[in-house]
Amino acid sequence: MGRHLPPFAAVKAFEAAARHKSFKHAAQELCLSPSAVSHQIRALEEYLDTALFERSGNRMDLTLTGRAYAGKLTGLLDLLDDSTRSVREAGDKPLRVLCTPGFAARWLVPRLGGLSFGDRIRLRVSTGAPDIDFSSNDSDVVIQWRDTHHPGVHTEPLMTSSRYPVICPDLKEQENIRSPQDLLRMRLMYDETDDSWDEWFAATGLRAPDLPPGPTFPNCELATTAAEQGHGVAMAFDAMVQGTLSSGRLVRLFDTDTMPEVIYSVACAEARTDDPMIRAFRTWLHDEVRLSQPGSPRVSAAE
Structure with a gap:
């Protein structure tokens, strides 16, 4: 069976309007007029045969269906954006890793000689307080203290120690x-x-x-x-x-x-768990931990 996909321009207009809660701000982001955004959203509602916004005078609110649909679309568009960037920027963009200074000096740096992902991948290591807000930390992977979990972030235990x-x-x-x-x-x-x-x-x-x-x-x-x-x-x-x-x-x-307790975990944005560079680096980290700690549990980077 073929895919049943809505008009992409209408999807972009609706997702932007739902995210900004404003036709005007969505229009500015998409370089369109507010009336063009409104037209695209009406076209999407006709395609779906359901209302996405409730209109009352000048007030526009998402319906329950619209709110649920927008939440899914934002994740899909973010994933599409990340996937497209990873293809376009392969070889130019380094893999950015953020970790504590102690982890970098005592564990990561001595093992970098065994790190090989191929000729097109470069590694950039930054140290400091590991912030796992991937919208602002300028990192692809964070090696954080303990194993704190946050919405939208994939976290897996990396290392236990007495x-x-x-x-x-x-x-x-x-x-x-x-x-x-x-x-x-x-x-x-x-x-x-x-x-x-x-x-x-x-x-x-x-x-x-x-x-x-x-x-x-x-x-x-x-x-x-x-x-x-x-x-x-x-x-x-x-x-x-x-x-x-x-x-x-x-x-x-x-x-x-x-x-023994978990002392470090590795984190990345949930939308980028399948990024080839990130998967390769996570797999390498877990393999190195198992070599240095033979009794450590196996954690697959695919999980």
Whole structure:
């Protein structure tokens, strides 16, 4: 059976008028006159054999049918726009990835040598607070802290990790740390997000100890960096410090871990989940996580 498609010009006029809630503003967007927009909408109503607007004097309101139809059309037109842009701009437009500085430095950058999507794809990495408002963040993919979900955004867990104390080798040797109790005489690094010291001490059997004073940082990456430079002991996520431990810049203290939790997720606009560049990058991310964390659950980028 052939497709039953309405006149495209009429669809564009109706969607713009519904989105702006104004024939005048729709006309300005489409470079038409308000009367031309009105004519196109009447033509669409005749094609559908149903009213899309309720007219009362100069007032125009969407009918229930019109409101539902407009909501679907906006998503379809956005997807058509994104698909068309991806074809026209292939090779010229980079894949824009936004993530935290810590994720970029400790996890992403060391693995970029294994990233290969083909000769036509370029990667642009930005760091900062991962904002997942894709209408304003100038990004195609966001690697965000935790796994917060928002309407219109596709989010999938990327990485889980437990946490434990880390220290630079020289400081460990100097302080002769032998037991968790020894940490209570050390300078501890704290972070505002969730430093997990109470949870870790409870897991060792030291419940509610009086924690020693120490500097507080806005995130765990800065706390870990301070420990790496010999300023004290920090709680580090295992998934983020494997390279640092292997290099010997930090050493782990004791065998006790906190409970594993999702620490990063990958997000993109729902309308762009099937974009080839985005799908390839998401698949690569999950493959790299499985290589570094063999027990991690498989999450398909097609889901």
